[in-house]
Amino acid sequence: MPPASPTQAGSAAEDQALEYLQAQGLRLLARNWRCKGGELDLVMLDADTVVFAEVRYRLHAAFGGALGSIDGRKQKRLALAATLFLQQTPEWAAHPCRFDVVALQGQGHAGQPLLWLKNAFEC
Template sequence: MPDGSRQAAGIAAEQQALHYLQAQGLQLLAQNWRCKRGELDLVMLDGDTVVFVEVRYRLHVGFGGALASVDTRKQQKLVLAAQYFLQQEARWANQPCRFDVIALQGRGHSGTPLDWLKNAFDS
């Protein structure tokens, strides 16, 4: 898949995840939040809990699919970026936090159900 198509698919997957989470009552705090430590796809508020959401899209299930792509190294990068976010956005620093993963797989994912793994890993 060409880079442009891959990027467009990733953006579409992230938008689908965002709309899904908003339909579940979560509020968007930040999208594609970048810092020197990495990027946070979505930062949401679920009640009083700050939720750092990693959106993963894979066309094929090979190599374990979308959920398996959030390995220990990726988790560590997300934790560091989340810590930096909380330092920069002090109003959220004392709220409970969790890390979720939303996984989408296959072609035409906009109509495909997504997997929402709450508390995907501990910080």
């Protein structure tokens, strides 16, 4: 079987992250929500908190790996997209919010634990 494309690998990582977060009791509100400023991978509800979960997959740990890929520029884009999401879905605007990161690394993520950072950064 040929190796997965980066798009397929990213989608598989998102699927795994979604299953994990749902097993932790979070409820999916939106997946791959797109706007002009960017995209939100997973928008979840954790009790009464809206969680903007960024799923990061990297094959290798080089250059900081999956976690190292969330730089200041990426954080600003996520914050802008989250703001637009809350403006367009006002039923969630009054809820507390946080930004989480779900990081996966390695070929097919086999043998690699998923890392979930709650409240990974603030805006």
